[in-house]
Amino acid sequence: MSKQVFILTLVGFCVPYLLRGQEEFMWPEGKQFAVSISFDDSRPTVLKYGIPLLNRYGVGATFYVHPHMIEASLDEWKAALxxxxxxxxxxxxxxxxxNFWWIRQEPYKPLEEYTLKSMEDELLSTNRQIEQxxxxxxxxxxxxxGQTQIGRGEGKKSYASxxxxxxxxxxxxLDExxxxxxxxxxxxxxxxxxxDIDFxxxxxxxxxxxxxxxxxVLAGHDTQPEHTSQTTRLKFLEDLCEYVSAHGEIWMAPVGEVATYVEKVRTDGRLLHNKPLAVIGDTQGCINLKAALGRAYGPQIEYITDRKAFGNWTDKDTVVWSVRVPTPTTYQIEVEWSVADHEVGKDMKLIVDGEEQVxxxxxxxxNGKFRNAVVGxxxxxxxxxxxxxxxxxxDNRSLTIRAIRLVPQKG
Known part of the structure; x- marks a missing residue:
């Protein structure tokens, strides 16, 4: 029975990191920067005016929708996809x-009445409805x-997590x-x-x-010829598309496409030489080292975007995370991984400041599903x-690792 040994270590990693401000991000195909167009609220005017104009220029945009708002025009939204x-x-x-008077009316619900659990439930339900x-x-x-806080007073917290x-x-x-x-x-x-602006x-x-x-990342709501409130003017869209067409250094793509590219590049140590961004604990002190926050080095390893995990390992590949710990802490180590059914398990060797364990x-x-378990x-x-x-x-071809989670040990 063959075994594969991994080393997990907290040491200084000998990569010649660039200082902040020295690094440059590598956009695809020699592009210098990126632009994304997005619209909120699934308003009918984007179907009537905005999407036909964008289609003429071959520009893809992102439309953030409410399921109940798109049901009446499903064929048109499917065509947009x-x-x-x-x-x-x-x-x-x-x-x-x-604080907004209209949010106190049916069918709306104010952020002050949400918990993290109820917000997660709504977002998951919305995803399921959109998928259906x-x-x-x-x-x-x-x-x-643009508001990220739920609850009131001392109970207020961000739902960005x-x-x-x-x-x-x-x-x-309305950012700056x-x-x-x-x-x-x-x-x-x-x-x-x-x-409500000109180009x-x-x-x-x-x-x-x-x-x-x-x-x-540009954001709008309605789009039509008339200059009404919360409206991206058609002339603005046309001028923007003409400008991008005349400037080949611009990469224009939907938000998700650009973000997926950014996520993949930021995990690739062959492309970037700045230090990985430090990960700190959440309100419970847990440090969640998602693959997207790590940096891969080596000849073959890659971040697999649709699985949000590192795969295609060889014995010359490594992944590094930067972690910041406020006080000396003993953590349980949770790993989320997947391995082919026909392969045996993988041994890992853990080394931290002289402490070793396998x-x-x-x-x-x-069937390619991930397992999450405490391993030490x-x-x-x-x-x-x-x-x-x-x-x-x-030989680690089938192994993918999605996350390592450090959970403070109680007692």
Whole structure:
């Protein structure tokens, strides 16, 4: 029975990291920066005016929808998908602060009445409804009103953690700067309003994105010839599309497509040489090292976007996470992994500050499903560390690792 040994270690990792400000993000095909167009609320005007205009230019946009709003025009929304547009999740009840008078009316529900659990339930339900109606499961989310806080007073908290769990991105509204692909939290990317303005008003933001290699995410609502409130003017859209057509250095694509590319590049140490962003604990002190927050080094390993996991390991591949621990802590180690049914489990060797142990990653749940289990404990001293995992056996073709979670041990 063959065994594959992995090493998980907290040590200084000998990669010549660039200092902050020295690194440059690599956009595809020599592009200098990215632009995405997005619309909220599944308003009928985008079907009548916006999508036909975008289709003429071959521009794909992201539409954040409410399931009950798209049922009456399913054929048109399905046609939009077929034309290369993306469908995102915008909740079912459009929750915003109850400070807005209209949110206190049926069928709305104020953010102050939500818990993290009820918000997660609504987002999952909305995803299921969209999948049933359109046959796609959204990877992109837009915060209604751009607001991310639920609850009241001392009980108020962000639900960005829920969005990070369920989606690749969460987009804001009425923000002030483009997205920095190297440093952004994809659960809270900025959304710049394109409603009620002429194209010339957005040019300074486009130029900033060009100069710094950023990602400009534009957000609107209605789109039509009339200059009504919360409306992206058709002239604005046409001028923007003409501008992009004349400037080959711009990559214009839906939010989910750009975000997936950003996520893949940020996990690839062959492309980036800045230090991985440090991961800190949540309110319970748990440190969730998702694959998307790690950095892979080596000849073959890759981040598999549709599984949100690292795969294609060889004995020359490694993955590194940066972790920040406030006080010396003993953690339970949870690993989420998948391995082919016909293969035996994988041994892993854990080393932290001289502490060694060998634990077994057994078979996963079969049929490519992931298994999550506690595989051991580890004590980490206070400070910032690099956490590295690497195989010592070359035959790891079927193994994928989605996350390592460090949970403070009680008692």
């Amino acid at each position: 077929s034309s290369g547009h993306e469908i995102g999740n915008h909740t079912s009840l459009h929750p915003c602060t109850e 109606l359109l046959g796609v499961t959204p990877i992109s989310f837009a915060y209604p009103c 829920v969005v990070a769990k369920l989606f690749t991105t969460g987009r804001g509204w 700067a483009p997205v920095d692909p190297l440093y952004c939290d994809l659960a809270e990317i900025t959304g710049i309003s394109m409603d 010339e008003a957005i040019l300074p933001m486009i130029n900033e994105a060009r100069q710094r290699g950023l990602w400009l 634990i077994l990653l057994g078979k996963s749940d079969g 404990t580890i004590t980490i001293r206070a400070g910032e560390h690099n956490l590295m995992i690497m195989p010592t056996n070359a």
